[in-house]
Amino acid sequence: MENFELFGNIDQGQSFLESMKSKKFLFSFVISYTETCEIPGITFAGADKDSIQYTPPADAEYLHYGYCKSIDKIPMTPDGKPTPGLLTKTALESASISHLTINAGSKISPQLPFMDTGMTFGKNISTEDAMTDSQVSHAVDYGRIVGRSMASLTDCLIIGESIPGGTTTALAVLKALGFDAKVSSSIPNNPIELKNQIVNSALERIDSEHPYSIVAKVGDPMIPFVAGMLSSASSVSNVMLAGGTQMAAVLAFASKIGFNEENTSIGTTSYITDDKTANFTSLVKEIADIPAISVNPGLKNSQYPGLKAFSEGFAKEGVGAGGSIISSMIKTGNNSTKFLEMTEKEYDRLFTSQ
Amino acid sequence: MENFELFGNIDQGQSFLESMKSKKFLFSFVISYTETCEIPGITFAGADKDSIQYTPPADAEYLHYGYCKSIDKIPMTPDGKPTPGLLTKTALESASISHLTINAGSKISPQLPFMDTGMTFGKNISTEDAMTDSQVSHAVDYGRIVGRSMASLTDCLIIGESIPGGTTTALAVLKALGFDAKVSSSIPNNPIELKNQIVNSALERIDSEHPYSIVAKVGDPMIPFVAGMLSSASSVSNVMLAGGTQMAAVLAFASKIGFNEENTSIGTTSYITDDKTANFTSLVKEIADIPAISVNPGLKNSQYPGLKAFSEGFAKEGVGAGGSIISSMIKTGNNSTKFLEMTEKEYDRLFTSQ
Numbered sequence: 001m002e003n004f005e006l007f008g009n010i011d012q013g014q015s016f017l018e019s020m021k022s023k024k025f026l027f028s029f030v031i032s033y034t035e036t037c038e039i040p041g042i043t044f045a046g047a048d049k050d051s052i053q054y055t056p057p058a059d060a061e062y063l064h065y066g067y068c069k070s071i072d073k074i075p076m077t078p079d080g081k082p083t084p085g086l087l088t089k090t091a092l093e094s095a096s097i098s099h100l101t102i103n104a105g106s107k108i109s110p111q112l113p114f115m116d117t118g119m120t121f122g123k124n125i126s127t128e129d130a131m132t133d134s135q136v137s138h139a140v141d142y143g144r145i146v147g148r149s150m151a152s153l154t155d156c157l158i159i160g161e162s163i164p165g166g167t168t169t170a171l172a173v174l175k176a177l178g179f180d181a182k183v184s185s186s187i188p189n190n191p192i193e194l195k196n197q198i199v200n201s202a203l204e205r206i207d208s209e210h211p212y213s214i215v216a217k218v219g220d221p222m223i224p225f226v227a228g229m230l231s232s233a234s235s236v237s238n239v240m241l242a243g244g245t246q247m248a249a250v251l252a253f254a255s256k257i258g259f260n261e262e263n264t265s266i267g268t269t270s271y272i273t274d275d276k277t278a279n280f281t282s283l284v285k286e287i288a289d290i291p292a293i294s295v296n297p298g299l300k301n302s303q304y305p306g307l308k309a310f311s312e313g314f315a316k317e318g319v320g321a322g323g324s325i326i327s328s329m330i331k332t333g334n335n336s337t338k339f340l341e342m343t344e345k346e347y348d349r350l351f352t353s354q
Numbered sequence: 355m356e357n358f359e360l361f362g363n364i365d366q367g368q369s370f371l372e373s374m375k376s377k378k379f380l381f382s383f384v385i386s387y388t389e390t391c392e393i394p395g396i397t398f399a400g401a402d403k404d405s406i407q408y409t410p411p412a413d414a415e416y417l418h419y420g421y422c423k424s425i426d427k428i429p430m431t432p433d434g435k436p437t438p439g440l441l442t443k444t445a446l447e448s449a450s451i452s453h454l455t456i457n458a459g460s461k462i463s464p465q466l467p468f469m470d471t472g473m474t475f476g477k478n479i480s481t482e483d484a485m486t487d488s489q490v491s492h493a494v495d496y497g498r499i500v501g502r503s504m505a506s507l508t509d510c511l512i513i514g515e516s517i518p519g520g521t522t523t524a525l526a527v528l529k530a531l532g533f534d535a536k537v538s539s540s541i542p543n544n545p546i547e548l549k550n551q552i553v554n555s556a557l558e559r560i561d562s563e564h565p566y567s568i569v570a571k572v573g574d575p576m577i578p579f580v581a582g583m584l585s586s587a588s589s590v591s592n593v594m595l596a597g598g599t600q601m602a603a604v605l606a607f608a609s610k611i612g613f614n615e616e617n618t619s620i621g622t623t624s625y626i627t628d629d630k631t632a633n634f635t636s637l638v639k640e641i642a643d644i645p646a647i648s649v650n651p652g653l654k655n656s657q658y659p660g661l662k663a664f665s666e667g668f669a670k671e672g673v674g675a676g677g678s679i680i681s682s683m684i685k686t687g688n689n690s691t692k693f694l695e696m697t698e699k700e701y702d703r704l705f706t707s708q
Contacts, residue, residue: 026507064499098503098506098507099503100503102467103470109470109472111472112496112499113456113469113470113471113472113496113499113500113503114469114470115467115468115469115470116457116463116467116468116469116470117467118463118465118467142466142467145418145466145467146467149452149453149454149467152452153380153452153507153508154507
């Protein structure tokens with residue numbers, strides 16, 4: 001398993017990697033929204049201010065169709081760097097891993113069949129509560145239902161997310177739950193000052209230790225929904241949370257509502273685990289006794305600056321890229337060199353062949 | 355396989371029954387709506403006129419929670435006979451078969467996580483076209499996407515439906531596609547005169563041989579959607595259409611857009627295949643070279659008049675009851691006696707223990 005680096009519960013991670021070799025994976029893609037992303041400078045997950053809300057549904061459409069319907073091009077940063085969904089798409093397709101989109105509060109519905117949860121988007125935590133307590137309950141309950149259903153259909157449920165601005169709400173939830181988190185960002189010069197300002201003003205509203213109340217005040221809809229999914233799915237099959245900081249926040253909230261650690265892992269890219277401004281692996285270790293699996297997608301060696309950028313601190317993770325790459329490598333036996341080759345082919349299809 | 359009676363392609367039916375014994379099933383429940391059901395006297399699928407629109411979502415909720423959220427009690431006929439969903443629920447639960455609800459044009463959304471397709475309900479075919487041609491295309495396209503996804507997660511995809519008034523639109527589609535159909539009904543004195551009147555006035559609007567145009571004018575949203583599902587799913591895994599007349603209409607339309615007969619069967623109750631006023635088995639044989647599998651749920655011997663009624667021509671089928679019972683018997687090896695025992699227990703839980 002030279003492709004992967006393991007942290008946390010290493011024994012469990014090794015036996016997971018070993019046991020999944022000939023097994024079935026299912027990728028669930030949870031799209032959501034927090035108005036927190038509308039704060040200027042907080043996210044690069046969209047070409048401009050108005051297009052950020054289209055990023056989650058467009059990522060879902062791109063994964064499914066290979067192109068987007070809600071917007072013209074695939075989601076990218078203001079200076080044209082592509083969505084990490086490009087890595088996810090390459091990974092899932094190369095390993096024939098099925099996927100399903102779940103709308104857990106996206107502002108815009110994707111133009112494809114998706115799982116509806118009746119959830120609405122989260123409010124801007126710098127100025128008001130993200131949700132009501134009963135919206136959090138609904139998210140957890142529906143997450144539990146969806147998690148149980150999906151997990152019964154596969155050997156390993158991978159859960160990825162797309163929620164612009166989500167690292168800020170994740171940071172707030174982690175801090176409020178008592179973890180000393182330093183989170184990663186889609187921006188290389190992580191706007192830590194700005195994030196901390198927002199988080200601190202959000203934390204002031206907290207008046208209860210109850211985890212539901214905390215997530216309602218300073219979180220986002222994705223966190224309780226995916227925690228609900230993890231809670232039920234991990235009692236049925238293996239679950240891999242695919243992501244960095246945001247999945248750490250899911251894990252922190254899930255540890256309050258209960259889940260089966262023995263069936264759970266978190267999978268991400270080396271761009272997250274190597275991020276010196278954050279403390280991902282020690283944070284995961286503090287939260288739960290599970291393995292953190294890290295993969296180097298090998299993009300440093302890309303001929304395309306748009307792909308190389310991932311290795312230079314842009315995006316780093318998202319759309320469940322890391323977990324998808326890990327799963328596809330487990331299933332196909334491919335290494336980083338092969339993955340880079342396929343990713344460049346996909347990049348080529350999207351950007352140079354038109 | 356003494357539990358089942360086979361019609362049509364009997365060899366294929368036998369090898370299907372044999373090969374599925376230790377395999378995985380997934381039940382997909384497609385809910386929809388046609389305003390045709392609002393014509394007085396056309397359906398008994400609801401306690402009164404206003405509650406018919408709640409029957410599809412309520413059936414979905416009952417299958418999932420064991421009780422309904424959109425209405426107080428489970429769906430029933432005006433005189434209190436329960437939904438065939440009671441048989442489906444008993445069958446799926448006893449065999450631990452997972453299910454997923456798909457909203458393909460229900461007027462009311464169910465209160466649970468469901469697959470959304472962006473479809474709207476069908477119009478009353480006695481007075482206007484059910485849908486536009488582009489709505490039919492959308493239904494087929496989205497059906498294909500959903501069918502492919504679901505089929506990749508199981509060895510046999512069972513497809514059931516709930517669309518009140520659907521036997522009338524099914525009759526219209528079958529006739530318009532050139533089949534001499536005599537359809538069954540949820541009412542023992544099948545209102546054939548009324549149905550024929552509606553169908554004949556609908557058929558007058560047909561001005562093209564194109565199957566999409568025919569379904570748009572005289573069909574309902576469920577038919578093109580499930581045909582799309584069948585079309586893609588049958589290229590990936592086994593598919594069992596669970597139903598009577600309405601699934602015959604799906605089959606007729608699907609035979610125009612193409613599907614893999616070798617992986618397809620239709621499963622229903624003996625109350626449909628024994629119905630002398632209809633011609634289900636010969637109709638299926640005329641449409642496609644597939645097996646029709648019939649199961650006797652054994653309800654004739656029930657101590658409860660509400661269950662015995664199914665064997666006397668009430669409801670007969672619906673909510674994929676027949677196909678669910680067949681699948682659960684394949685998986686568990688249970689017979690009709692055991693199934694009746696479990697069904698009475700569920701009936702008891704619902705009606706006598708409160």
